[in-house]
Amino acid sequence: MYPLGRDYRVKYAKPLEKYALVLFERTDEKNYEMCYARGLFNDRLEIKGVVDLWVKKQIDIAEIKRSYEELEIYQDFEYRNPNPDIDKAWTKVKNMFFNDEDFWEHAEWKRCYIELLKELKDNKAFEKLYPFTTHYWLRFSIDKNIKETWELDTYIFPTVYCDEVPRTLDKFYISFGENLQDRQYFAELKEAVNFYANYLNTPPPKSDKWMYKW
Numbered sequence: 001m002y003p004l005g006r007d008y009r010v011k012y013a014k015p016l017e018k019y020a021l022v023l024f025e026r027t028d029e030k031n032y033e034m035c036y037a038r039g040l041f042n043d044r045l046e047i048k049g050v051v052d053l054w055v056k057k058q059i060d061i062a063e064i065k066r067s068y069e070e071l072e073i074y075q076d077f078e079y080r081n082p083n084p085d086i087d088k089a090w091t092k093v094k095n096m097f098f099n100d101e102d103f104w105e106h107a108e109w110k111r112c113y114i115e116l117l118k119e120l121k122d123n124k125a126f127e128k129l130y131p132f133t134t135h136y137w138l139r140f141s142i143d144k145n146i147k148e149t150w151e152l153d154t155y156i157f158p159t160v161y162c163d164e165v166p167r168t169l170d171k172f173y174i175s176f177g178e179n180l181q182d183r184q185y186f187a188e189l190k191e192a193v194n195f196y197a198n199y200l201n202t203p204p205p206k207s208d209k210w211m212y213k214w
Contacts, residue, residue: 002026006055007033010047011101013040020101021047023054023061023071032092035099036061039070046070074098079122085144089130090121096133112158112171112189119189120156125197137175140200150204153178156196159185174199 009022018040024033041047050068053059065071074095081087094117103110116138120126129140137155142148159171170185172192176199186192 004028006058008051008054009101013102013104016040016104018042019044019047020104021050022099022101022103023050024099032096033099035074035095037065037071037073038098038100038103039068039072040104041068041070077118077121081121081127083128086128086130089132089144090117093117093131093133093138097136109158109160115189116156116158116172116193119193120196123193123197125194125200129200142204148204150200150202153182154199156192 004026006023006025008024011020012018013020019042020038020040022035022038024035026033039050041050046068050064050071053064053067054061061071061073065073076091077094081090094114097110097113097117113136120131120138126140129142130144130146131138131140132146132149133139134152134155137157139149139155153175155175157173157175159165159169159173161167161169164180170187172187172189173183173185174192174196176182176184184195186195
């Protein structure tokens with residue numbers, strides 16, 4: 001069990017010959033770290049300087065940023081959900097995605113993921129649903145405690161291209177099952193989101209087996 005409070009992670013980004021640094025704070029909420037900033041640095045001395053300010057001296061992240069322009073500070077959504085619990089859930093989803101030592105990899109896919117989060121949060125059809133993720137798959141529940149949700153393989157996601165998923169397919173998809181053929185692809189984000197909203201008009205099954213989440 002790690003102690004609560006400020007901490008950091010460092011990972012060597014070998015292709016860039018730089019060090020990836022993530023600054024976060026462990027909270028009393030189970031399995032959650034609030035990530036405040038991340039950045040790429042040339043050497044360990046710079047890392048040591050940032051960590052000393054963040055962990056040892058407890059300096060505000062905005063002040064640290066003034067000394068280290070390499071840092072990217074976490075930015076929350078502009079739109080605020082009228083339900084504070086749902087708004088908090090959206091922040092958690094976005095911040096968990098930001099909290100990543102490999103943030104410098106797959107930049108285009110990660111940009112699509114952030115666009116997807118914003119489009120979903122701004123869409124009135126999702127205003128009363130609680131977002132959460134399973135392996136980054138974006139899912140929704142109708143209750144705060146994630147007790148009533150749709151099947152595990154019902155989610156929306158930016159397309160991850162590989163040998164089995166060629167780039168001829170569109171860049172967003174809706175999943176309805178565990179197989180590749182149980183997907184519908186969309187070229188336009190708004191079209192994918194609207195389709196997903198209509199699909200979620202079907203009430204979710206009441207079963208604990210769909211609760212698995214991060």
